[in-house]
Amino acid sequence: MELGSLQRRYIDFTSALFREGFLDNQYTQLQQLQDESNPEFVLEVVTLFFEDSEKLLNELSRTLDQQVVDFKKVDAHVHQLKGSSASIGAQRVKNVCMAFRNCCEERNQEGCLRWLQQVRQEYFLVKSKLETLFRLEKQILAAGGSVPVLCFLWPTHVETLSV
């Protein structure tokens, strides 16, 4: 694929990510932190997020599978996940985590399991999205271009978007 169409595809894809609420401005902030001295910053952080999240998700399903659920522990894990997802701007994961915590407070094991399912789904979604994004970035760089930097002044909120 030629560089121009790659870049356009990258822009389209990123805008879609923002429009559909997968990412929010925090991700832009991350991108802004990345510079020549720290060229892999976003990838580094996001990879860290993946590792951390997968660890947490596994931990969560293990905790929730037990006969007597330690809701405190669950809450702590979800809090962690919420914090890290907020840090990279994975908005939808963060939102689900917030709801998850509410459910946790009610000590509703079944509800928690459902939310875990939801979080997992959102996580894998955003993961696949980000991986695609990185792949695109790599392709652009390999083609000798520069990754376009987008500034999103109009973050949209999918969950409130009235149809």
Place this chain on the structure above:
Amino acid sequence: MCDERARMLQDQFNVSMNHLQALAILISTFHHAKNPSAIDQITFARYAERTAFERPLTSGVAYAVKVLHSEREQFEKQQGWKIKRMDSTEQSPAREEDADLENRDEYAPVIFAQDTYKHVISFDMLTGKEDRENILRARESGKGVLTAPFRLLKSRRLGVILTYAVYKSELTSNATPAERIQAAIGYLGGIFDVEALVDKLLHQLACKHSMMVNVYDKTNPYEPIIMYGSNMTNVGLYHISTLNFGDPIRKHEMHCRFKQKSPLPWLAITTSIGTLVIALLVGYIFHATVSRIAKVEDDYRQMMELKKRAEAADVAKSQFLATVSHEIRTPMNGVLGMLQMLMDTDLDITQEDYVRTAQASGKALVSLINEVLDQAKIESGKLELEAVPFDLRAVLDDILSLFYGKAQEKGLELAVYVSDQVPDVLVGDHGRIRQIITNLIGNSIKFTERGHIYLTVHIFEEVLNSLDKEIEVHSTDTLCGFPVANRRCSWESFKNFKLELPASDPSLLSTSSSHINLIISVEDTGVGIPLEAQSRVFTPFMQVGPSISRIHGGTGIGLSISKCLVGLMKGEIGFVSQPQIGSTFTFTVVLTRACTNSNEYKSSEFHGMTALVVDHRPARAKVTKYHLQRLGVNAILEIDPNQVLSRLTSGTLTINMVLVEKETWSKDSSIWPFIISKLKGNQLDIPKVLLLTNPTSSVKSNTSSSMEYISTIITKPLRASMLQVSLRRAMGCGDGEHSRNGRLPQLSLCGLLHEKQILVVDDNIVNLRVASGALKKYGAEVTCAESGKKAIGMLKPPHKFDACFMDIQMPEMDGFEATKRIREMEADINKQIECWEVPVETFENVLHWHVPILAMTADVIQATHEECLRCGMDGYVSKPFEGEQLYREVTRMLVQVFIGFSIRHCLMEYRGGFEKGESWR
């Protein structure tokens, strides 16, 4: 009374009868027993006349003698007249003489008669039908007998004849009839003129007229013969009395009745009838009432039953909806997620289009389900409101950005204005407020093809105060110049509004209570709602017409949900709509005031600057001013472009920027080059010129001539963050670029953070990484710690750190606790240093140890902020890190810290360090 009359009549009759009997004896004694007779006709007549008073009921008496056929001739000679027949006296007396008298063996010619009946002398009594019968019976029985009533000769009046037989010799009481016939020699008859007699009798008694008296001969009970009185039919009531006139064969009766019916007692009758009618009516009314009450009660019971059932059904429905909606949502999210993933795979254009369509439909379905779920939740009373602090202005900015695309498509002007009286941070359910406003704006956008949509937020009391002013506002002074519906009408029906009107001092109300009553309006210049549909606007699933959902989509549930949500927030919702002019929806909500006042933009780099807003529409300029004020920029409004130059040159204020509305610019585009050149000529610090434009208006095409003077074009709708970015670009500062005039302190902070040792404490490695990345970006040397405990160890003086960022929520030991420990530790050492217990050299010659600690927290609740300060923290930054915000917080903190500690040493060192780019500890 009738009996009395009958008795009197009977008595008088008996008297007469007795006298007749006496007369008979007189005749037998003086006529037959004497020879020659002592009585002749004259004597008899005179005697009878003179004794008439004794027989009040008789009109006359006559005596007939028994003459045998053999004695006839002799008798006739002796008397000097012939015996005549009775029935033919008047017609042909001459012929009768020879007729059938020969056939008879005996005769009873009248020889004596009272003068009034003289004409009957010589008539043979046996030839009269009644007389003959009477005579035969009288001589057989020896008693007085009566004839049936008949018409009397001559007088033609009704009468009866009483006959007594006169015997030759005295007979024993038990003599046989044959002996009596043999002994009979004459017959005395008394004529009773019943009619005259009864009349006479009744005359003697009073009230004759009121009585009708009839006397009947009832010998033959089937054919009564009337003896007295008019022949009347047997109508009416009458009294019957039996009369006994001494003749056992004949039966007589007297009938009495009132001649006239007694007058009816009209008053009594009317009264009683009236009473009866009233009683009936009352009875009927009572009956009707009772039956009605019973019916109503019965109906009520039925209704209650039905109501209960309906309510139960409604609850069941809501629960069902809630359950089903939730159950649908979960798999739908899966579907959407998978579609999303499918999008990322290699698809050709058609496939991608299919997926996109599927996804859009799925999203539409999810949002519909969400709405239904909301409605169901509200109906089943399960919806609970959150109470979290939030910045209303930021929320509104977000909402505006949400509709940016749609407004742009339609070319609508979208604006928000929040009164400065509305606190920065409010406590309430911002999600629901967002939902309501989103819904209202969404509707407005749907139905508006031109003009604007204007969202305003005021404090309730403020609106009350400005009531009078509002009236004066000209209707064309709106955001885009189109007329709008008078929004005051939209809240006129609010109960609260009327309730609070009399409050004399509303300002007192707003400041004293912790509750704050917001009034939020969404004004549009759309097609409006048809009058006939206005009443059912808030009814679920009701749309203006069936075509609406086809044209504009939607379920019609939004407004009903909004109404419920507003109700939950103790508010009210109302609207005013004029077809073809527009609609304004207004609602109120009661929120709680948060004590903090942390407008994130107030401390922006533009603080204290002055801007001139040039716009010929005051309403629109107000919006611009509002957004500028949020950034801390003083805004001066100017309507006339011609005045701009004088404003810029003559004013004592230095104006840093000029914001010109595109429309105003185009109107007088020629004046601007003149102004700019004038300014340039004056060698003044030329303010930056910014153009405010609507997304649709093509800026370049018609203003290209003067475009070169414009630093930046700001696309509306205005939002604080976007305006900030635009201004920063225009003013040439931000994103690490140094400001031209160097006014902005935090820009030098880049150097301030340079090579600083900063400790970041967070249990979340991702956060840790991001935070350190952000800080490293500005040249800081970042060390990470994963727990509070580790941080304490690392911050034990002497240490190398210049500042510390501490997460609050951490397992084992939270940020507060860790900070407390650190502060205790520091205080301990400071005391030791003060008392020279330990050599200062050990602590790197620092006299007072106090490492600035900043909390990192995801929520900006006031309580957290206070808690931070109490624990000895110096400030806080909100997570996740945002470059600019981080700058600001660090700047503020450092300034505070250094002023707060006003230790010359530190300050000196800071200054020195600052100048030399060295340590500022």
